[in-house]
Amino acid sequence: MEIKTVRIPTGTPGDIHAVMEVSDGVIVNAEVCSSTTPLAWETLVLEKHPEFAIVAAERVCAGCDASAGLAVAEAIENALEVQVPDAATEAREALNAANTVRSHATSLLKSDLDLDADALYTVIKAAKKVLHALGRKPDHPPAITPGGLELETIPTAKVENAAKEALETAEKIKDDTTSAVDDLKDEIQAEMNVETYGEPGYKADLTPDDVEIVPPDEFYRMKSALELANNHVALVDGNPTLVGPQARKNLTDHPLDAYTAKAEEIVESLEKIAETAENLDPNADVKTDVEYTSGEGHAAVEAPEGTLLVTIKLRNDRVDEALMVTPSNVKAAVAGRVLKDLEEEHAPTVIKALGLSGRCLTH
Amino acid sequence: MKIAVLSLMACGACARNLEEACHETGHEIVWSSLDGDTGKPDADVLFIDGAVDFTDHETLEKLQETASAVGTVVSLGSCAATGGFERHVIGMRDPDRYHFTVFPAAKFTDTDYAITGCPPTTDAIAAFLRALDERDEEALRPYKVLSGDYHALKPDLPAPVTGPELPVEDVLLTSNKDLCLGCDLDVIEKDLFCVGCGTCSTACPAMAIVMDEKPVIRQERCIRCGTCFASCPRSFKTTRG
Amino acid sequence: MRKILRKLVGKEEETETGTDGGERPLDPELVGEYRTVLLTRATDERVREAGQDGGTTTALLAHALDEGHVDAVVAAVKKNGWKPEPRIITDPDELIEAAGSKYSISPNVSLLNEALAAHESVAIVGTPCQITAVRKAQKYPYGLPDTDAVALTVGIFCTENFEYDNLLALLKDMNVDIDDVERMDISKGKFIVLTKDGEEHTVPVKELGRYSNEACEYCTDFTAEEADVSVGSVGAPDGWNVLIVRTETAEELVQSAVENDVLETKDPEEGNLNLVEKLSEDKKTRIQASKCATWRPYHPNVPL
Numbered sequence: 001m002e003i004k005t006v007r008i009p010t011g012t013p014g015d016i017h018a019v020m021e022v023s024d025g026v027i028v029n030a031e032v033c034s035s036t037t038p039l040a041w042e043t044l045v046l047e048k049h050p051e052f053a054i055v056a057a058e059r060v061c062a063g064c065d066a067s068a069g070l071a072v073a074e075a076i077e078n079a080l081e082v083q084v085p086d087a088a089t090e091a092r093e094a095l096n097a098a099n100t101v102r103s104h105a106t107s108l109l110k111s112d113l114d115l116d117a118d119a120l121y122t123v124i125k126a127a128k129k130v131l132h133a134l135g136r137k138p139d140h141p142p143a144i145t146p147g148g149l150e151l152e153t154i155p156t157a158k159v160e161n162a163a164k165e166a167l168e169t170a171e172k173i174k175d176d177t178t179s180a181v182d183d184l185k186d187e188i189q190a191e192m193n194v195e196t197y198g199e200p201g202y203k204a205d206l207t208p209d210d211v212e213i214v215p216p217d218e219f220y221r222m223k224s225a226l227e228l229a230n231n232h233v234a235l236v237d238g239n240p241t242l243v244g245p246q247a248r249k250n251l252t253d254h255p256l257d258a259y260t261a262k263a264e265e266i267v268e269s270l271e272k273i274a275e276t277a278e279n280l281d282p283n284a285d286v287k288t289d290v291e292y293t294s295g296e297g298h299a300a301v302e303a304p305e306g307t308l309l310v311t312i313k314l315r316n317d318r319v320d321e322a323l324m325v326t327p328s329n330v331k332a333a334v335a336g337r338v339l340k341d342l343e344e345e346h347a348p349t350v351i352k353a354l355g356l357s358g359r360c361l362t363h
Numbered sequence: 364m365k366i367a368v369l370s371l372m373a374c375g376a377c378a379r380n381l382e383e384a385c386h387e388t389g390h391e392i393v394w395s396s397l398d399g400d401t402g403k404p405d406a407d408v409l410f411i412d413g414a415v416d417f418t419d420h421e422t423l424e425k426l427q428e429t430a431s432a433v434g435t436v437v438s439l440g441s442c443a444a445t446g447g448f449e450r451h452v453i454g455m456r457d458p459d460r461y462h463f464t465v466f467p468a469a470k471f472t473d474t475d476y477a478i479t480g481c482p483p484t485t486d487a488i489a490a491f492l493r494a495l496d497e498r499d500e501e502a503l504r505p506y507k508v509l510s511g512d513y514h515a516l517k518p519d520l521p522a523p524v525t526g527p528e529l530p531v532e533d534v535l536l537t538s539n540k541d542l543c544l545g546c547d548l549d550v551i552e553k554d555l556f557c558v559g560c561g562t563c564s565t566a567c568p569a570m571a572i573v574m575d576e577k578p579v580i581r582q583e584r585c586i587r588c589g590t591c592f593a594s595c596p597r598s599f600k601t602t603r604g
Numbered sequence: 605m606r607k608i609l610r611k612l613v614g615k616e617e618e619t620e621t622g623t624d625g626g627e628r629p630l631d632p633e634l635v636g637e638y639r640t641v642l643l644t645r646a647t648d649e650r651v652r653e654a655g656q657d658g659g660t661t662t663a664l665l666a667h668a669l670d671e672g673h674v675d676a677v678v679a680a681v682k683k684n685g686w687k688p689e690p691r692i693i694t695d696p697d698e699l700i701e702a703a704g705s706k707y708s709i710s711p712n713v714s715l716l717n718e719a720l721a722a723h724e725s726v727a728i729v730g731t732p733c734q735i736t737a738v739r740k741a742q743k744y745p746y747g748l749p750d751t752d753a754v755a756l757t758v759g760i761f762c763t764e765n766f767e768y769d770n771l772l773a774l775l776k777d778m779n780v781d782i783d784d785v786e787r788m789d790i791s792k793g794k795f796i797v798l799t800k801d802g803e804e805h806t807v808p809v810k811e812l813g814r815y816s817n818e819a820c821e822y823c824t825d826f827t828a829e830e831a832d833v834s835v836g837s838v839g840a841p842d843g844w845n846v847l848i849v850r851t852e853t854a855e856e857l858v859q860s861a862v863e864n865d866v867l868e869t870k871d872p873e874e875g876n877l878n879l880v881e882k883l884s885e886d887k888k889t890r891i892q893a894s895k896c897a898t899w900r901p902y903h904p905n906v907p908l
Contacts, residue, residue: 013374132720133721139376557819558734
């Protein structure tokens with residue numbers, strides 16, 4: 001039996017390592033960690049204006065991007081007891097859905113499934129159009145602000161058309177992904193006996209009381225060949241828990257079902273965007289004034305890779321304290337369980353499917 | 364033209380847009396650290412995504428090894444070009460360390476071009492790739508000047524005044540070298556060169572610039588990416604495309 | 605540069621100076637490349653009244669919206685007290701609010717991202733520097749996605765612009781209160797203010813230097829050489845515009861506007877196009893004496 005530390009390429013920024021106890025090519029015990037230099041979001045926002053916390057959160061990782069910004073904005077609003085206009089909430093939901101489409105399609109491009117890149121980029125372009133229209137830029141959308149969205153009017157027609165035009169391609173991607181995943185599942189024996197958390201939709205009702213942050217497991221802290229392992233893991237209701245598309249769609253038979261779940265969510269998200277745009281009044285109020293007093297608040301959204309929780313404490317127009325629990329923090333706790341009894345050679349494929357990012361894990 | 368991508372301390376948006384641009388222009392990414400490739404790439408152009416933490420020896424070595432193997436090295440995005448957002452961050456791994464250890468790639472290796480942006484749009488990267496393909500030296504010049512150690516540039520004296528846009532080198536002489544209006548609004552010598560067109564404001568990836576005839580920086584949002592400076596019509600010349 | 609190229613290619617040209625070949629009404633060396641020059645005005649009297657001279661810009665853009673060439677126009681509208689601000693206009697009837705010359709800075713390009721985000725096809729009207737900025741953004745779109753959705757740029761002739769406070773100072777020195785201003789005009793070398801009581805106050809353009817935006821001194825582009833189409837009144841008879849059509853896109857639009865009786869035209873002979881060349885030339889030479897040109901590159905804080 002040997003212990004190995006293997007860097008796993010995930011297609012996402014930062015470094016993910018699997019520390020594994022392997023016997024006869026089968027993983028007996030494993031943990032996942034990251035050596036990525038932390039962005040230190042929680043530290044860098046201290047004493048800064050709350051708006052900066054949003055701008056910075058989007059730059060933790062391009063995967064969740066806008067969703068992180070939304071979670072921070074909503075935590076600030078909860079801290080200040082600000083009611084955003086209904087139209088803003090709906091537009092934000094569509095924005096989050098567009099971000100989900102973009103993130104999932106990128107993930108499918110980077111998977112081992114060999115899917116049609118043209119189709120995926122068609123869907124990505126549509127998502128970027130929506131991100132640009134509702135968020136004012138297709139990457140790190142800056143229109144997200146405490147109080148709502150910084151938009152003069154809502155380009156509902158453009159958003160609706162963009163989403164609808166991409167639907168057919170998205171359906172095809174779903175079919176291709178499902179069959180590609182089924183083929184690959186035959187080659188990889190794996191099981192997932194894990195708790196799950198998450199429902200389809202935008203907001204999640206995860207609170208700080210539900211979450212416990214623990215230092216990395218003794219196992220790899222002692223055995224790791226890494227000088228530094230920077231991540232913490234988060235337990236939900238005391239358990240290692242799976243979040244993300246698989247959990248939301250309840251497709252947890254096999255790790256590779258993550259891709260099927262993502263493909264399904266792409267279709268659902270586009271439908272949601274079209275439906276929202278159809279029902280929104282382009283001239284509706286999407287922003288309310290915010291007075292920066294003091295307060296504490298939290299918010300959780302369903303980011304592409306899973307539930308993302310932010311708590312924030314404000315002292316007038318400065319951030320006093322901030323905490324972010326990311327999908328990777330939560331999923332890292334459960335990764336070991338998914339790797340257990342897996343053939344060593346399949347570890348990279350399975351970890352990649354799990355949707356971890358080194359940046360996310362260490363943020 | 365074979366492309367290699369090395370992703371360092373980055374959020375991944377630049378690399379993602381590069382992948383999309385390559386898909387559009389038909390360039391093949393033959394090597395990518397994001398996909399696990401290591402060692403020396405067999406490629407013509409290397410794009411460096413993200414900044415470098417100089418205390419991370421492993422990454423520094425990786426950077427130098429990778430960059431030395433490829434003929435043309437490009438700093439992709441503001442984090443790679445000037446340090447950008449990553450440098451703006453206080454990178455704290457040890458609780459008692461509290462200083463900047465993050466720098467743009469050009470500090471540690473020779474770079475040929477730099478593309479500003481947070482992230483640069485897919486269109487911007489595609490335009491750069493086409494200019495590189497066509498060896499359009501004039502179109503490539505701003506990327507060239509903004510790369511590497513532009514602090515050492517000297518003005519071309521006595522060059523005749525030929526037009527309203529300054530050669531990049533001349534404007535650089537005014538700045539505090541971070542090349543962003545957020546750090547130093549006088550990078551464009553607001554009184555001497557700013558015409559109040561509003562381009563900086565509309566290009567800003569963080570919506571950190573509002574126009575009151577001239578730009579006003581909202582410091583609570585500025586991420587020091589320098590997109591404003593690069594987009595300003597007076598930061599460098601361009602001939603009609 | 606073009607003359608050198610022609611010589612290399614071995615083409616014969618009749619003349620070396622002035623309007624090249626004697627056939628073209630304006631010298632491209634001075635006013636930039638173009639396809640045709642026209643004298644135009646809006647057929648709709650309402651538009652002409654709201655406009656500065658011929659109302660051509662407003663009529664042309666309204667036509668572009670009407671025909672669906674673009675679905676949004678970024679233009680400057682006048683707010684209270686003559687302070688302009690940029691606006692995205694989608695209703696052609698609303699364009700009338702953007703008619704008329706403005707005499708202080710309106711950062712039109714600041715709305716370009718929003719226009720591109722919300723619409724499929726955009727037109728932008730602006731001063732030569734703003735048009736140049738858009739062209740640069742199309743070539744180096746660092747922070748601006750979808751710049752190929754800018755379907756039309758309309759440039760306005762411009763000698764210099766003013767910061768609003770300086771405009772107020774200028775008017776004050778002319779003993780005019782901005783609220784009494786009925787109309788402002790720059791014509792025949794004079795800045796002319798018509799007050800509501802019918803009085804005319806003038807100042808020679810030469811004396812405007814101390815009020816104008818310093819950065820404008822560094823500009824050499826009078827006719828917006830990089831626009832699809834440029835519009836001005838210099839060189840046109842009263843109540844008419846000079847229209848410099850530069851690209852195929854613009855040509856098609858202008859032809860459509862004429863065919864649809866949105867614009868009417870006059871023989872360019874009836875204008876005095878030499879004035880356009882003269883002002884262009886002035887602008888190309890005045891840069892040499894500008895503070896910016898003499899400043900560079902000796903910045904006091906930087907050791908050389």
